[in-house]
Amino acid sequence: MRKTITLLFILSGTWLLLSGHTSPLLLSLGLLSVTAVVACVSRLEVLDDEGVPVHLLPGLIRYVPWLIGQVIRSNLDVARRIVSPELPIHPSVVKVDATHHTEVGRVTYANSITLTPGTISLDVSAETIEVHALTEDAANDLMSGEMARRVQRAEGA
Structure with missing residues (x-):
């Protein structure tokens, strides 16, 4: 019920x-x-922690400005x-x-890589993300793991 009400407020505010x-x-x-969207979502029983990741907001508030700087x-x-x-x-x-x-977290990381000019995510698996990097510096930045650590902090890991 709490997730349904949270989704109602988030969608209303966004609208x-x-x-x-x-x-x-x-x-x-x-x-x-x-209300119709929330009723459909509730009836389909797709509301879960990943469907409404409100718990990620504090981490994302710290992560997004850093990502914008990287972009x-x-x-x-x-x-x-x-x-x-x-x-x-x-x-x-x-x-x-x-x-x-x-x-x-994995999708956020892959999308962050693709949003950053000079890199693009080619393939995402449970263990790795295959990335095309335009420059050696871009590849080294990714290999350093800074973005991965920040995404993990944002997801609460």
């Missing part, structure tokens, strides 16, 4: 933020649609390499450890 509508008619239609840093590096052709690129495929406690 309100994204729509920006505050007229009584649209608010009631939004509430009706959110900006990598973006500038890739742009610099495009503008200055004399800067080397060394495309490579590396496997990084992905033994996170949950599937949410």
